[in-house]
Amino acid sequence: MELARSLCGADDENTMHILVSCSFARLVWAVSRVVRNLVEPGFGDAENWLRGIHRRVDRSDFEFVALVCWNLWYNRNLHVFKGQGLQAIEVVEMARRQALLAEGGPGMQGDWILSLV
Secondary structure (H helix, E strand, C coil): CCCCCCCCCCCCHHHHHHHHHHHHHHHHHHCCCCCCCCCCCCCCCHHHHHHHHHCCCCHHHHHHHHHHHHHHHHHHHHHHHHCCCCCCHHHHHHHHHHHHHCCCCCCCCCCCCCCCC
């Protein structure tokens, strides 16, 4: 079985590409309306990028950013290994539902796991 290529067709993927610079990731972040100016000079890798965001947003927003990152990674794997994938709005909505679950929001139970579609 031949594995699918990246979501955007890039030959060389790395963590920063999957979470930030991929055209699909940029669309997800635009839909999420949480993070502005995603890629700034000096961030270079995903760890430093996340540290930079952590310094700029409150805890709730950072937790949401982490959930969006997890769902971007999950969606990439879904695409590469199963030939399936979500739309950008679906990635964001999954993260929003997971955030509500984590907070024990309306109609949500306190114990939760990341949903796998």
